[in-house]
Amino acid sequence: NAGVTQTPKFRVLKTGQSMTLLCAQDMNHEYMYWYRQDPGMGLRLIHYSVGEGTTAKGEVPDGYNVSRLKKQNFLLGLESAAPSQTSVYFCASRRGGAGYTFGSGTRLTVV
Amino acid sequence: GDSVTQMEGPVTLSEEAFLTINCTYTATGYPSLFWYVQYPGEGLQLLLKATKADDKGSNKGFEATYRKETTSFHLEKGSVQVSDSAVYFCALTMNSGNTPLVFGKGTRLSVIA
Numbered sequence: 001n002a003g004v005t006q007t008p009k010f011r012v013l014k015t016g017q018s019m020t021l022l023c024a025q026d027m028n029h030e031y032m033y034w035y036r037q038d039p040g041m042g043l044r045l046i047h048y049s050v051g052e053g054t055t056a057k058g059e060v061p062d063g064y065n066v067s068r069l070k071k072q073n074f075l076l077g078l079e080s081a082a083p084s085q086t087s088v089y090f091c092a093s094r095r096g097g098a099g100y101t102f103g104s105g106t107r108l109t110v111v
Numbered sequence: 112g113d114s115v116t117q118m119e120g121p122v123t124l125s126e127e128a129f130l131t132i133n134c135t136y137t138a139t140g141y142p143s144l145f146w147y148v149q150y151p152g153e154g155l156q157l158l159l160k161a162t163k164a165d166d167k168g169s170n171k172g173f174e175a176t177y178r179k180e181t182t183s184f185h186l187e188k189g190s191v192q193v194s195d196s197a198v199y200f201c202a203l204t205m206n207s208g209n210t211p212l213v214f215g216k217g218t219r220l221s222v223i224a
Contacts, residue, residue, distance in 0.1 A: 004154075033211055042200060042216035043155075058211065090154055092212075099145075100212060102154035 003027070006091050006103035013081045013110045021076040021106050023091030029101070031094050032074040034058075034066065036087040037105075043090065049074055081110045113138045117201045117215035124191055124222050132186040132218045134175075134201035142203040144168075144177055144184040145212070149198045158186075158199070162206070191222045 004025045013019055023032065030051050035043040035058075045058030049068040063085060065077045074093075078085060088107050092100040118133040136142065143162045147155040159168030164179035173188045184201060201215040 035214075040216060043212075043214040045211050045213075048211050092155075099157045099160065100155075102156070104154045 004103035023074045025093040029093035033092045115215035121219040130188040145202040147200040
């Protein structure tokens, strides 16, 4: 089915480990976003991209890096995971002016 | 910066009750406004939207009217069902190209039979 696919769906990391979350969309959307969702905080923007090869910081970028080497993929990296990064991560994409399409989320626990 | 404030939850209603979830916004211009819904264990889905003042968005029995004078976009439904139990997010984006969505903190709705 067309849409936004996030992998993995669940992950447990130890403090200090690194990992990469993958977001893939097959709708030829220009814009892609990474949000984190925490209880009582809503969704907060981590990083976003307005096109292949571009990235920009959102509201809470510290501790994360991103890359958009291909238009359909947007990677979120944690170089040295911390317990404060325990969260549910959502990727979204859109074509300019259109609504967002969200992935089903990645639940990350850092112990 | 731009922000969205929505009523604190959780909200618990009986089936067929009337629902209102308040949402107000602060923005430097005239944003587009959205309501998203998140069912348990899922991502967010667009419920409805309005792109200019006095527009009314509607979907699945839910409605919200863009009120510029009160900077509000309250979500309403006349008769809720158990299947409406979810978390509802109000959001805005400015109408200039690539501005990301700004979300409220979400309101959890539980509907009991």
